[in-house]
Amino acid sequence: MLRLSFAVCLALGTLSLGVILDNVAELNKLNLKFDFVVVGGGTAGNVVANRLSEDPKASVLVLEAGTSNADVLDIIVPFFCTRATPDTAQDWNYTTTPQSALNNRSIIYPRGFVLGGSSSVNYMVYTRGSEEDFNRWAKVTEDQGWGWNSLLPYFKKNEVFTPPADHHNTRGQFNPAVHGYNGINSVTLAGFPSPVDNRVIETTKESEFPFNLDPNSGSPLGISWAQATIKDGARSSSATSYLAPNFIARPNLHVLLHARVTRVLQTASNTFRTVEFQDLNGNRSTVTAQKEVILSAGSIGTPTILLHSGIGNSSTLKSLGIQPVHNLPSVGQNLTDHSLAFLSFVVNSNNTFETFDRNATLLAADLAQWNKSRTGPLVDNPLSHTGWLRIPDDSSIFKKFPDAAAGPNTPHYEFIISNGMFLPPPPTGNFLGLITAVVSPTSRGSITLATSDLLAPPLINPNLLGSEVDFFILREAVKSAFRFASSPPWKNYVISPFGLNFNSTDDEIDEWIRENGGSVFHPAGSCSMSPKGATWGVVDPDLTVKGLSGLRVVDLSIVPFIPAAHTQASAYVIGERASDLIKEHWSQ
Structure with a gap:
């Protein structure tokens, strides 16, 4: 009606x-x-x-x-984004074909089946990419309108950068000069402090993990405060x-x-x-x-x-x-998609998402606070920081294959850092979440039909980690995450990797990736x-x-x-x- x-x-x-x-x-x-x-x-x-x-x-x-x-509560409350999919009424509930590099596992493949599409069910992360990414689009299409300088006004036209929910002083957490303030879709910084914030920023004093004031400047390399499409403590979707x-x-x-x-x-x-x-x-x-x-x-x-x-x-x-x-x-x-590995580290703390998730009384109190004032831990997605990093230019893989990144200032892999495990946690324990993802992949897959039935789902084959280059990058990203989590700021806090250990061999890491790897769900x-x-x-x-x-x-x-x-x-x-x-x- x-x-x-x-x-x-x-x-x-x-x-x-x-x-x-x-x-x-x-x-x-x-x-x-x-x-x-x-x-x-x-x-x-x-x-x-x-x-x-x-x-x-x-x-x-x-x-x-x-x-x-x-x-729909789970797509409005930012922290509940992990509940928006899969197996919900707002999800197409796709699965992939068996992925050969992932021990022939078929994986879930959420897409938004709701007004707003995937902007209504994603994790709301706002990242533009590198200047080189878009200049490569312009070169390949022979149309400068797809280059960075041409698209930057559109990024700003889309965006209205808004204060975080707690209205804290954001100086030093982003670069105001690269953002838009008169657009339509809200972008903001975290509105509730994470207990791991200081340790993450301390880690950026290590040369391998430099601090980047704003990854959305077109030069994303380094560790940065996460930005998300959130407004006044609620999801901002299309x-x-x-x-x-x-x-x-x-x-x-x-x-x-x-x-x-x-x-x-x-x-x-x-x-x-x-x-x-x-x-x-x-x-x-x-x-x-x-x-x-x-x-x-x-x-x-x-x-x-x-x-x-x-x-x-x-x-x-x-x-x-x-x-x-x-x-x-x-x-x-x-x-094309971004492949990932869900890393978690056992930590010496009880102030992580696991404690929150296991305590119904605490969750109810936080939801009541969110309802009343749009403040508290539910105003954010689970991410506190993102990192955009490269493997060394002299890595052995580049002696066999060309560099797939758009240029020397474009990352090969990403860190997604969280005060807790991204996957459903075990009954006990507290964790630091550190997802590693291949963001300059060489693997290519396809969308095909199995039948002429108009309502049958297509065959979705993202070919995750389907190239030697991608697998190499993800393995190196895992080892980089080990170095990150074992650096001095994490001493006496991080106890050990969960499911692996700090001295795992390449073969052990590879098998763990095959059994646990997946997708960031970025089909393109x-x-x-x-x-x-x-x-x-x-x-x-x-x-x-x-x-x-x-x-x-x-x-x-x-x-x-x-x-x-x-x-x-x-x-x-x-x-x-x-x-x-x-x-x-x-x-x-």
Whole structure:
């Protein structure tokens, strides 16, 4: 039904206003025509919907497969982000194919099945990546508009840097000059001190782990205070920011929930402006854009929709019984992700997340504090600091393979530091969490179809640690983490690694990685950009699908190389630049 939602959640202390549609029958009753149909109300899609609807003459419809983000405690309270997925109503609940480098384990692969997409269920980490990351995009696509200097204004346009929840003095924790203050999506620093803060900063006096005032300057190398998309102690997602009440109330902007897009359909030769979707009852409908369809279903959803639409490798599609419409073999290829290893260290402390998680009374008190004043430990995600580091340039691996990083100022691996174990902890013990992740990977995977069934999940193969280079980097990252945790500031605090020991051999580390490694869940690149006229790739630098009209892709699937960073900031920037490209095209 058409719903004017004045959802006042007294327990949460939140007020959510907005006009949304959750029934296709009500959409049909409106008898509207739409200039633009945005497929996916996720991180980038909501940016496009917001920016295009700034023009009151442009009508925009967003089709979101999932449910509303409103009043879901686990996606509102920052600390509860670990509960948002997997196996929830807000998760697509994907799994990967067996990963050969991980002892053939299939791993969970969460993606947001909710308004806001993965920005509503992720860990909210805000990192842009290196200047070199984006300059490589510009070089590969032969379009300087994707370079760092061109995109930096869009990073700032997206961002409104806000004070942390506790309003502490943030001097020395970030560089105000590199941030935006007039944007839409909130970025902030931790609003509750972590007991490990001082030890982390003391460790940066060691030459291997230098302090970096702000990794979002374009030069990320070093250890920094974590930044996150949080506002006033609550998650700031694309749904709460770009579809905030003052935006969603625009008469030319409509959002339809529970609208699972299955295909895009030809409206004329090589022109795709019609979208087919299915509601909760299995009823199928179509809607046609007067100008463009913008596919923003993410690195899993977008190639899946294209393949079911007959856009992909014609031979493969034909073998599945799908009528080929447009031969584009790169669709679903080049899938790239960041592989990780969850490290934990047993510590001499009872002031970690484990104590908090095991004490229902303490948790209830902290939730009550959060409800009352948006203060306390629940205002933050679990991260206290991030580190962006490189293996030495003279490492043996670079005598066999070229350096996969975008340049000498781009990291090979990341530290994610936390006052507690990221995984569900054992019944006893307290821990320091230190995730290590490969952020300049060489492995490439794919999104493919197993069947022509429009509702069947795709085959997701991120090929985690699928190259010798990636495995080498992660092994070296683990050993670097051992050096970090055994440095002088951690003396008498860190007791030992959990599941390994400080003198573990390379073979022992490798086997531990195979059995425990996983993903940071940053799929990217499955509908990659390439130069205009190139015979490879899926979209041109203006994000239009190669050889077609009326169809554009705007999400992380378009990146030719994954940035050495958590990817949500890039998704927002892709949405911002794409919006200007679309506006410019239709103003001519």
